[in-house]
Amino acid sequence: MQHKKIILASRSPRRVELLAQLGVQCEIVPADIDESALAGEDPALYVQRLAKAKALAIAATRADHALPILAADTTVALGQEILGKPADAAEAMAMLSRLSGSVHLVHTAVAVYQGGAVQCLLSTTQVEMMQVPIHVLQDYVASGEPMDKAGAYGIQGRAGAWIARISGSYSGVMGLPLHETAQLLHAW
Numbered sequence: 001m002q003h004k005k006i007i008l009a010s011r012s013p014r015r016v017e018l019l020a021q022l023g024v025q026c027e028i029v030p031a032d033i034d035e036s037a038l039a040g041e042d043p044a045l046y047v048q049r050l051a052k053a054k055a056l057a058i059a060a061t062r063a064d065h066a067l068p069i070l071a072a073d074t075t076v077a078l079g080q081e082i083l084g085k086p087a088d089a090a091e092a093m094a095m096l097s098r099l100s101g102s103v104h105l106v107h108t109a110v111a112v113y114q115g116g117a118v119q120c121l122l123s124t125t126q127v128e129m130m131q132v133p134i135h136v137l138q139d140y141v142a143s144g145e146p147m148d149k150a151g152a153y154g155i156q157g158r159a160g161a162w163i164a165r166i167s168g169s170y171s172g173v174m175g176l177p178l179h180e181t182a183q184l185l186h187a188w
């Protein structure tokens with residue numbers, strides 16, 4: 001990889017870990033942007049818009065653009081409906097009850113800003129979650145784990161036991177698709 005150090009426009013600890021897996025070190029500069037979806041916005045387009053907006057927001061604050069700026073956005077989609085991070089325990093419980101026993105998509109877009117332009121790739125994974133007993137979901141919500149995660153679960157934690165099958169990218173579900181990330185960083 002040409003550049004070993006990048007700026008990561010994200011406060012997600014999973015993204016730092018996944019970048020380390022590629023041998024990429026990062027300086028963390030989180031982007032605070034409005035993450036609301038537009039009316040009727042397609043989930044796959046939504047994550048791409050947000051990933052690009054996060055990278056561009058950080059690019060706008062920096063005088064020197066020597067290092068690539070990488071950002072990502074992950075969302076769970078049930079049909080055209082976007083399930084982002086739950087606002088509270090009740091919303092987490094409602095999301096998990098809907099995902100339990102069904103198939104959903106996880107979209108993660110990764111964007112890299114370098115040399116005055118932003119490039120973005122999308123990873124989409126189909127995830128099948130088993131029917132999870134209500135009391136198990138309640139314990140999970142009480143643990144606090146769902147609160148910073150799209151769709152209110154983390155495949156990398158104990159909810160991993162409920163995932164019967166995925167078709168796509170495990171790292172994409174976790175928040176940073178390694179294949180697409182490496183492609184974007186190689187391009188520079």
Ligand SMILES: Cc1cn([C@H]2C[C@H](O)[C@@H](COP(=O)(O)OP(=O)(O)OP(=O)(O)O)O2)c(=O)[nH]c1=O
Binds near residue numbers: 011031148151173
């Ligand atoms: C579905 C799923 C999501 N997630 C996480 C990945 C993302 O961190 C989070 C979705 O929120 P994002 O808005 O994509 O990212 P973030 O708020 O954590 O960080 P930032 O905006 O600063 O970049 O959900 C998991 O960790 N595991 C999973 O299985």
